Amino acid sequence: QVQLQESGPGLVKPSETLSLTCPVSGGSINSRDYYWGWIRQSPGKGLEWIGSIHNSGSTYYNPSLKSRVIISADTSKNQFSLKLSSVTAADRSIYFCARHNKFWYVDLWGRGTLVTVSS
Amino acid sequence: DIHLTQSPSSVSASVGDRVTITCRASQDFNSWLAWYQQTPGKAPRLLIYAASSLHTGVPSRFSGSGSGTEFTLTISGLQPEDFATYYCQQTNSFPLTFGGGTRVEIK
Numbered sequence: 304q305v306q307l308q309e310s311g312p313g314l315v316k317p318s319e320t321l322s323l324t325c326p327v328s329g330g331s332i333n334s335r336d337y338y339w340g341w342i343r344q345s346p347g348k349g350l351e352w353i354g355s356i357h358n359s360g361s362t363y364y365n366p367s368l369k370s371r372v373i374i375s376a377d378t379s380k381n382q383f384s385l386k387l388s389s390v391t392a393a394d395r396s397i398y399f400c401a402r403h404n405k406f407w408y409v410d411l412w413g414r415g416t417l418v419t420v421s422s
Numbered sequence: 423d424i425h426l427t428q429s430p431s432s433v434s435a436s437v438g439d440r441v442t443i444t445c446r447a448s449q450d451f452n453s454w455l456a457w458y459q460q461t462p463g464k465a466p467r468l469l470i471y472a473a474s475s476l477h478t479g480v481p482s483r484f485s486g487s488g489s490g491t492e493f494t495l496t497i498s499g500l501q502p503e504d505f506a507t508y509y510c511q512q513t514n515s516f517p518l519t520f521g522g523g524t525r526v527e528i529k
Contacts, residue, residue: 350466350509350520365517399465407513408456410477412465 305330307400307413314419321390321418325400326382333358338403339383341374343396344415351396355403356383390420424449424512426521434529439500443524445510447491454514457486457495460523461506469508470495500526 311323325339332339340355340363354364356374364372368387376383387394398418402411425448435441445455453473458466468477470486473493483498497504505528510521 349522350511352518352520363516367517406454406471407518408468408471408511409458409466410468412467415465 305402305411307402307411309398309400309413309416311416311418313417314421315390315394316422317391317420318389321385321387321394321398321420323385323398323400323416323418324382325384325413326380327402328381332376332381332383333378335359336405338363338405338407339376340401340403340409341385342399342401342409342412344399345393345396348396353385353387353398355401392420394418395420423517424451424515424519426510426512426519428508428510428521428524430524431522432525432527434527435500436529437500437502439529441497441500441504441526443495443508443526445488445493445495445521447493447512450490451512451514453489454512455486455488455493456511456513457484458509458511459504459506460509466509497526 306328315321338355338357341353344350354374356362371388373386397415399415400413401409404410427446429444455473457470460466469480474486485496507523507525509523
C-alpha cells in the first residue's frame, strides 16, 4: 500500500524558503504511470495546485507560483520535494503531497502539514 | 485558467436524503473532471473521475454526471459518514484548478 507523508518545518520566516519533502513508501517514485505533486489549502483560497513532477524529469507548475517554486525528485531516496521561496503570510497553508494518475486526478494524498509564516 | 464555481456553498440535509452538488466551469471542456470528499482534519479523497466514473472502493450511492461546462455530484441516500466538504477539480488544462467546495451539513 503506497503511502505519502509530508515532512518539514511548520514555521518559516517571511522572505525565506519553505522546504518540504515527501517520502514515498510502499511504491516507487520511478513509476512511469504517475506524477508526484504538491497541493495546498488555505481558508481564503481553498485548494490550490502548486506543481508536479514526473520520473522523466518533466515538471509542471502553476503560473501563479512558478517564479518561486522548485519541485524535484530524489530517486535514490524515493522522495520528492517542494521549495517555495520568498514566502509571505499569504503562503500560510496546509501543504499536501499527492500522486496524480496519468489523467491528472489525485488518487493518493499525504496527510498534510500546516506551514505558518511568521517571524 | 479554468475557473470552477460550485453551488451551493453549503447544504443542510438528513440521513437518507438525496443531495446534488453542481460544478460550473468558466469554459467548455470535455469530461476531465473529478470530485473529492474531505472530512475535517483529513486529506481529500477521490470519489469520481472522468465526470462519471466511480473510483475504486467508493460506494455506489455516489454518482457523477455532466460535460461541457456543467457537472453534478449526487449522493443518493446520505449516510452519516457523508457529512463532509466536496470539491470538484478539472484536469483538462494547466493549471489544474479546484472548485471552492460545498459543505454538506447535518440538518
